Amino acid sequence: MDYNILQQKIVKIKESISPFIHETPLDYSYTFSQMIGSNIYLKMENLQKTGSFKVRGAFSKLMSLSSSEKEKGVIAVSAGNHAQGVAYASSVLGIKSIVVMPETAPISKYLATKGYGANVILYGKYLHESMQKAQEIIRDTGSILIHPYDDINVILGQGTLGVELYNQSPDYVVVPIGGGGLISGISIALKTKYKNTKIIGVQSYASSSLKISKDLGRLTEVEPSFSIADGILVKSPSKTTFEIINDLVDDIVLVDDDEISNAIVLLLERNKTLVEGAGAASLAALISGKIKIPYGKKVIPILSGGNIDLSLMTQIVDKMLYKTKRIVKIRVIVPDKPGYLNKVLTYITQIRGNIIDVIHDRISSDVPPGYTKIYVMFEISNIEMLSSFLYGLSKEGIEAKIID
Structure with missing residues (x-):
C-alpha cells in the first residue's frame, strides 16, 4: 500500500x-x-455524534457511493455502534438504510438505531446469523453492504x-x-x-x-x-x-x-x-x-x-466499589434477641458508614438454634477504619467476617 x-x-x-x-x-x-x-x-x-467513532467511517463510505448505489440503499450488520453510525449517516444523506441486529442486541441500541431512521430487523442470536439474513436481503434488493472495518x-x-x-x-x-x-x-x-x-x-x-x-x-x-x-x-x-x-x-x-x-x-x-x-x-x-x-x-x-x-x-x-472496599459486606452470627443488630449498626455509624442493606438468615445449617446470621452491606469512606470497627465488635463478643 x-x-x-x-x-x-x-x-x-x-x-x-x-x-x-x-x-x-x-x-x-x-x-x-x-x-x-x-x-x-x-x-x-x-x-462523537451517535456516541462513537463509527459515524466517521459511515459518512466516508456513504459519500463515496455512486448515485445508482445510493438509490439501491445500504445495509449494515451490527449489534451496536456501527449500526447507529450507518443509520445516522444514511438519514443525514437521505439514503435508505436497513440494519440487521441480533435478537440479543441491547434494547437501548436497538431503539437508538431505529431512532436514527433505519429499518431495523432483529434476526438470529449471533452476528454471523444476522449476516446471513443481510445476504438474503442483498440478493433480493441489491442493497450495498457497509462493512464495519473490511472496507x-x-x-x-x-x-x-x-x-x-x-x-x-x-x-x-x-x-x-x-x-x-x-x-x-x-x-x-x-x-x-x-x-x-x-x-x-x-x-x-x-x-x-x-x-x-x-x-x-x-x-x-x-x-x-x-x-x-x-x-x-x-x-x-x-x-x-x-x-x-x-x-x-x-x-x-x-x-x-x-x-x-x-x-x-x-x-x-x-x-x-x-x-x-x-x-x-x-x-x-x-x-x-x-x-x-x-x-x-x-x-x-x-x-x-x-x-x-x-x-x-x-x-x-x-x-468496583465492592472490590475496592468502598462498599463492605459483613457477616455476623448473634443470639436472635433484641439489641444485637443495634450493636452492629451502632459501630457502623461510629465509623461513618452508610448502611445499604440488612439481611437475616435463621435457617442455614451453620446457624445454631436461637441464633441468627446477619449480613450487613454498607458504604465506608476510609477503609482504614474497618479495623477499629471489627475491634469494637469483638469487644462486644461479636465476631464479624468481611465477605470478599
Whole structure:
C-alpha cells in the first residue's frame, strides 16, 4: 500500500465529512497523568455524534457511493455502534438504510438505531446469523453492504480522527482494537507525519485475534468469549486491516474485564466521563501498566465510544466499589434477641458508614438454634477504619467476617 497517498485521501475525507461530525475534544487529565507518570490527553470520541467513532467511517463510505448505489440503499450488520453510525449517516444523506441486529442486541441500541431512521430487523442470536439474513436481503434488493472495518473507505474515514491530532505531536497513541478499522486509519494518518509516534493497540483477552495474528505474522481467527468490551469482540480482522496493522502498529497488548471496569469507574468518578467497555480499553492498558511508557511522554488514549448499557454500568460501579472496599459486606452470627443488630449498626455509624442493606438468615445449617446470621452491606469512606470497627465488635463478643 502507498500510505502517503492514503494519508492524503484521509485529509480530503476529513474536509468532506466535517460538516456532519464533531471534532471531539482532547482533554488533559491531571489525575491520570499523575497516576501513570506521563502527560495524558484523553481523546473524547465518546462525545462523537451517535456516541462513537463509527459515524466517521459511515459518512466516508456513504459519500463515496455512486448515485445508482445510493438509490439501491445500504445495509449494515451490527449489534451496536456501527449500526447507529450507518443509520445516522444514511438519514443525514437521505439514503435508505436497513440494519440487521441480533435478537440479543441491547434494547437501548436497538431503539437508538431505529431512532436514527433505519429499518431495523432483529434476526438470529449471533452476528454471523444476522449476516446471513443481510445476504438474503442483498440478493433480493441489491442493497450495498457497509462493512464495519473490511472496507478501505471506512478505514480512511476512521482515520480522520488521526488528522485531529496533527498539531499534538504525540509520543504514544493508544487505540482499542476490534476488527482494526480505527487503529488502521489512525496509523495511516499519523505514521506518515510522525514516524516516531508509537501506535499501541489494545484488545480484550476475550478476543485477541489481532494480537495473535501480529505475533504470528499471519491472519488468525480466535473465537471470542464474553467481555464487557463487546464493541471489540471480533473473531478475525480482515486482510486489509491486518496488513496495515502489521506494517504500522508498534505493539498490541491485552486487558481483562476487571482492568476495563476500573478504567470505566475512574473515568466516571474522576473525569466525569461516561465511556463504554471497548472505549475504556485504551486507558485500562495504561493504568494497569500493560504499556510501559518512559516518564513525561505525551500520551493520547482514544476513548472510542460511550454507548454503555446503563444496567451494565450499574453492575460495574457496584462491583468496583465492592472490590475496592468502598462498599463492605459483613457477616455476623448473634443470639436472635433484641439489641444485637443495634450493636452492629451502632459501630457502623461510629465509623461513618452508610448502611445499604440488612439481611437475616435463621435457617442455614451453620446457624445454631436461637441464633441468627446477619449480613450487613454498607458504604465506608476510609477503609482504614474497618479495623477499629471489627475491634469494637469483638469487644462486644461479636465476631464479624468481611465477605470478599
